[in-house]
Amino acid sequence: MSAVLHLDDLQVPVETGGTSRKARLTIEADGSLRLRAAEDITTDELRQFLASKREWVYRKLAEKEVLQHEPVTKELVDGEGFLYLGRSHRLKISDLDGVVRLERGRLVLPKQLAGAGQAGVIAWYQRCGETWLRSRVRSLAERLRVEPGAIEVADLGLKWGSATDGKRVRIHWATLQLSPALVDYVFAHELAHLREPHHGPDFWQLLGRVMPDYGERKQELAKRGASLWFGGTS
């Protein structure tokens, strides 16, 4: 019996013994998966069991709003691919000075900033992300009837976004790698929290009014989110 199974990009450690059922899959508070299996279950049966839980897993991860991902590392070298709003951009290390920027589809990193490592690239996500979100906020906020204060893009650890103090909305910079439809979902979700802090029926109803297909986006987010880059260089 292999000690770790995979569900798409997710790792699922397997523990055997000590269960009354054939197999039991749980999701921990941090979004990690654990599979407990009876001694006599075969690996094939266990794989089938896991596959049958796929939709449930993504639904649960989406509900928890926890980022579940495998460590993806990037190299700060010419040609490395970086996603922004769903499109991949090749990195180009430039001899010219300046800031990190998109130029003719390439993500340009000035050589003198490359020494500082990924911080410059992450700062670029933050800067562009904030500008992009500001271009989206008016229509979403109007339809949700909320008035957000500060909109910030930051490193939020295990969260896609947060809405605090009834005003401030923050989005994880890694979110900006997703397609506009999914960034919009995360953003609209947090904006909706300014009116409905909890995930009760009123919250989902409010979100559904501005985004009728939020359910699909939510599951898509849990799937796509697992393979994004969250910082870390090799």
Ligand SMILES: [Zn+2]
């Ligand atoms: Zn929420």
